[in-house]
Amino acid sequence: MKNSLKTGFSFGLTSGIITTLGLMVGLNAGTHSKLVVLGGILTIAIADAMSDALGIHISEESEGKHSVKEVWESTLSTFFTKFIFALTFVIPVLLFELSTAMVVAVFWGLLCLGILSYYVAKKGEKIKVILEHLLIAVVVIIATYFVGNLINGMFV
Numbered sequence: 001m002k003n004s005l006k007t008g009f010s011f012g013l014t015s016g017i018i019t020t021l022g023l024m025v026g027l028n029a030g031t032h033s034k035l036v037v038l039g040g041i042l043t044i045a046i047a048d049a050m051s052d053a054l055g056i057h058i059s060e061e062s063e064g065k066h067s068v069k070e071v072w073e074s075t076l077s078t079f080f081t082k083f084i085f086a087l088t089f090v091i092p093v094l095l096f097e098l099s100t101a102m103v104v105a106v107f108w109g110l111l112c113l114g115i116l117s118y119y120v121a122k123k124g125e126k127i128k129v130i131l132e133h134l135l136i137a138v139v140v141i142i143a144t145y146f147v148g149n150l151i152n153g154m155f156v
Contacts, residue, residue, distance in 0.1 A: 004070040008056060008077025013116050015052050016085035017109040018137050020044055022144040024089060024105055029148025030156070034098050038090060045086035053079035085112075106141060113137055 001009070020041060027033075027040045057075040060066045066074070092104035114130050121129035 002070075002073065004060075004066065004073035005077045007060070008053075008074045008079075009081050010116060010120055011056060012049070012052065012078040012081025012083075013085055014113065014133075015048070016082040017113045018140050019048055020086045020089050021106060021109045021137065022140045024093075025102065025141050026144035026148035026151075028098060028102055029145045030151040031148075032098065034093060034101075037098065037101075038093055041086060041089050041093065045083050049079050049082035049086065052082050110134055110137060 023040045023044050024037055027037045031037075053075045056078045057071060060071040060074050088108070089105050092101040092108065095101070096104060113133055117130040117133040118126055
């Protein structure tokens with residue numbers, strides 16, 4: 001796979017997992033509303049995918065070492081990977097009760113992040129890299145859970 005596509009794919013997938021899970025967990029903790037969680041997923045699939053794609057685009061341009069084609073490959077692969085992957089989190093929310101959907105979504109997200117981490121890690125560092133990436137994701141999930149509960153306690 002070309003480096004420009006790897007950049008977009010790995011960034012889009014990682015951001016799609018961590019951002020979407022964080023949003024889902026926080027919204028669920030704050031509202032316990034399936035409609036709110038679904039709306040959040042759809043919103044983040046569009047807005048954050050476009051934002052991340054623009055961020056990658058500007059970052060790649062500012063390095064001054066990528067062709068216009070490579071910049072656009074990274075941009076588009078970031079957008080489509082993040083957009084499509086964020087939408088996969090809609091499936092458990094539609095199929096299960098919200099509490100079960102959250103468990104399924106967290107499992108799905110951490111599984112995909114672990115697999116991606118395995119493939120991007122260098123030989124001999126795989127376990128370290130996987131654990132590091134999963135730990136960061138879990139910290140985000142825990143933090144957004146507590147923020148959602150705090151908001152629920154203050155405003156609901």
